[in-house]
Amino acid sequence: MTSKRKLSLRVVAGMAVLAMTAAACGSSSSGGKSTTSGGAGTPSTAAAVVPTGGILTIGAEQEPDCFDWVGSCGGSSWGYWMANVATMPTAMTPAKQADGTYKYEPSPLLDGAPTFVATPTETVTYKISPKAVWSDGVAVTCDDFAYTWDQIAHGKDIYDPTGYNDIAKVDCTNEASPVVTYKTPYSGWQSLFGSGYGIMPSHLLKGKDRDAAMKNGYTWSGGPWFASWTKGDNITLTPNPKYWGDKPKLTKVIFKFEADTAAEFQAFKSGQVQLIYPQPQLDVIDAMGAGIPNANTLASAKTGAVEALWIQNTHFPFQSLAVRQALAYAIDRDAIVKQLFGKVGVNSAVNSLNPYVLTDFSDQQAFSKYKLDLAKVTSLMTGDGWAKGSDGIWAKAGKKASFELKTTQGNKRRQLTAEALQQELKGAGFDLKLNFRTAADLFGKDGPAGNFDIALYAQQVTSIVPGLCAQFCTKNIPSSANSNTGQNWQHYSSKTADTQLQIVDNSLDPSAQAAAAKSADDILAADVASLPLDPLPDIVIWSKKLVGPVGDHAILGAFWNANEWGCTGGSCT
């Protein structure tokens, strides 16, 4: 995206922290499919004996802007996948389940599950493992939790303090057992001190300028690896001998920055890198479809992303529900997805605005009734007072059903998608114009200003906290009331949806959250608040010399378990 998908990813404040992938950061899931070829898929190599030693070089499509993960410069998902996950201890971690969904589980940092009390005041009591130490041998303590909270909740220029600013205090009476008390209920408590940020070492950072100390790299670690950053060239992971969990088997993991997907692919074929995690671009998908010698490939649709047609609900002609529904019936979404990703086994569109990883908190079939049906298009449009002109385009009161689709420029897959949509909509009597924008313009200007009719881009969750209130609640329509910071760029407004979405945000009862989330999904589908399209599959391609449980993690990226990988014969090249 970016941008991995370097991702250029921008987290949306709110309960379900969503990120827009400018360059389509990669992942997604539709229908929950996952295909592996070449033998060494996740389960098969996991059981094999993994040798120790060897250097693995990975192609990285994005260089992070900085290593100050909580600062405003720290939003790069590639930075998160490469260095944050490798070095920052977390309390709870999103663990992949057998069915491909994710649930929060205690990480190796904790000695068992935390104690959660919902009433009268939301309180979480963690118990830190006595084995947990920083790379200098100092124990991880409650002070580290308190310091992390203080920095994020009260610091300047913080990337996203959501949740941390709901905490009243972190009680360190027992250094091995932080007690976190909330001043306002926060249902996503499991994501705090967790994925995205992690926990920072108080004894090394307290009293210093955190941003200055971390932004260009740091020499400490609380994870399995140290991460050293040679700017412009690579990030290199080396084992942290003090790590108390599974120690790395590889001597070194080198992430070489290569932003050009085509060049990255050649670097893989020539053995300069032995693993790539590319955006699902057409050339990569074509190559996977044709087969790549001496390589294993994985295409996972069980991801944390949804690429959708985000509709501006107050723009002509979409202020009419009938027109929005007609639009949904005018597009053969399954055919488009099959055309884009069929070669890697992803053949059907997603049917929820929530990604697959939030299956438990969504109705993944909410939009399934919207299939190509031109008779329904005609019925809806004529019922709304439209008639086709001599050019075959619907018109009403002298105005044609003509609108614009904006998407990011320089992305061949999105261009193909837009052109396919244009073709299909023309056949249904709609005039779609295409406008390719820079990521900075689309996400920095057009989106916040609501200056689009339809926008095509992906949103990716960075945690498994449910909820779409940030994107669809009335209170989050950009306005002076929220200093124009609201993320409901669609300007969608529905009292019934608001009610359900706020239950998802505020309830501390998971079953009530799940029920409200499913209900909200159904309301959004009935209103066609936007139209989900594809899951933006995660793709991993790796050399057969690399062994171990290589696979994708929709939240933590593809390298989260690199400490369990090894090279056949001690060399991955």
Add this chain to the structure above:
Amino acid sequence: MLTYIARRILYSIPVLIVVSFVTFWGLRLAFDPLQKYRGQHNSASILPVQRHRLGLDKPIYVQWFKWFTKAIRGNLGVSDRTNNAVWGDLIHHLGTTIHLVVWGTLISALIAIGVGVYSAVRQYSIGDYTFTGLSYLGIAMPPFWFGLMAIVLLVTFPKTHWNLSQPIFYSIGLHSSGQSGIFNLDYVRHLALPVATLVVQSVAAWSRFERAAMLDVLGADYVRTARAKGLPRRRVIFKHAFRNALIPLVTVMALDTAALFGGLIITEQIFAIPGMGRYFLQSLNAGDAPALLGWVLLTAIILITANLLADIFYGVLDPRIRLG
């Protein structure tokens, strides 16, 4: 000479002022300096403070003047993207681009001059036609295509076809991990293809200039006179014709080379070289206005300096040209 240089430097000051103002104004229109604060929970209170701190509540010329007075003292501000000083980031990236520019220009100049002189001296020979055809081919090949083809044919194909343990050339970065320096084979194997990508374009254009200039000079009266006096052909070409034929090429080379410092955007992107071009691209994608302003200013200074150097070099090549 010193007076001339001083005067040229003085002339360049208004150019820099205009360039910086137009750029500053354009970037203020294109990018929102407060964008990074808009998504924060306390943005309502942060925005007015930051608006005042950044001087956005002042007229554009006041904002520019404040920035410019700092810039001329070496303070180009802080990058919105990296939180580092823009000047430090620029110097880091410029240092990398220098590798490409120095080697690319040196090799291109040698080849282009050789080809140009040969083509002029052997006009309409098979060699001349061959070089002419290759030049047109070089000019017609976009760097992204040539770069990728070079990777496919010179990196991937030999490695996979002959089952080599390592590729002959590398296509990522300037060094392998753990390597550094410029006097080693690893550096050469990394630099070969990006430099080749640059050289193909430069040689194609420069050799045509040199050929045309050389043909002009070879037809001049003083060259005919030198020949009539019975001077050896080699001496006529290299002592009397070649030096004068360099003058037009020097202008082109100086400006082209200076422009290269601004960014070999495509070449650096394909070969993963963290130079000025990639810095520009990353800053543009992130809407990092302070970085873009610094980049434009530095590039403008390099261009103006190169132009000045070209003018000075005229005097060296042709004593009839008096500077001052």
